[in-house]
Structure formats: structure tokens, C-alpha cells
Amino acid sequence: MIRKQLVRGLVSLSTVFMLGACSIQTGEQSISGVIEHSLQEMVSESVIMSSSNLNDYIADSPEAYGLILNTGEEGLNVLLQELEASADNGLKEWIMAQASTELLGDRNPVNEWNSGKDWLRQYKMSEE
Structure with missing residues (x-):
């Protein structure tokens, strides 16, 4: 009887941990998306625009840029990974x-x- 309850408890804990891991992965995938x-x-809207001032591209898409900034620390990690992988x-x-x-x-x-790559290089050097 005790053994049966112990097995149920372990199965329940395993399920909780698996759901938690899926939730974290889904959150990261959502932020990445x-x-x-x-x-x-x-970038696609910038095809129309051809300014030499790169800040103009951000100013032209404040909502999209705001969404990126609203991702916070998790978004920063995604940005660093994507910048390095690019x-x-x-x-x-x-x-x-x-x-x-x-x-x-x-x-x-x-x-x-x-x-971007210049910034990443300097950032990585300062982190070492």
C-alpha cells in the first residue's frame, strides 16, 4: 500500500516537472517568436525606407521595437544567441x-x- 502511494507520488512529481519544463520552453519559444x-x-518595412541613419528604422517601427524591449531579460538572452548565430x-x-x-x-x-557584430564582439570581451 505504501509502495503504491510512493509510486503515485513519484509519477505526480515527474508530471509536474515535465509540465514545468514544457512551460519554460514554450515561454522561450514565444519570446523568440x-x-x-x-x-x-x-527589416521588411525598411526596404521602402533607405535612410543612412539606422535609428530611423527603429523610429519608423516603434510598436515592433517596443515588443522586443518588452521581452526583458529573457529577450536579451534570445537576442544575444540570435546575434551570435547570425x-x-x-x-x-x-x-x-x-x-x-x-x-x-x-x-x-x-x-x-x-x-551588430562589432557590439557583440566588444560585449563578449568585456564579459570574459
């Missing part, structure tokens, strides 16, 4: 770096940078 969708919106170093990467600097706030160790 919000970021990716927002970046795509900003083979490109264009407008999308610049926006990811800019959002990262804003999410870091006073913790941002990089003062001057020219591109």
Missing part, C-alpha cells in the same frame, strides 16, 4: 545589438560600436 516577428517587420552583419543585427544595449541599460559595457 515575438522577437523574430518584430525584427522581420522592421552569419550576417546588417540592419537586423544592428537592431538586435541596439535592443540589447537598451535591455542591458547601465550594465552595457560597450560605449561605441559600428555594427
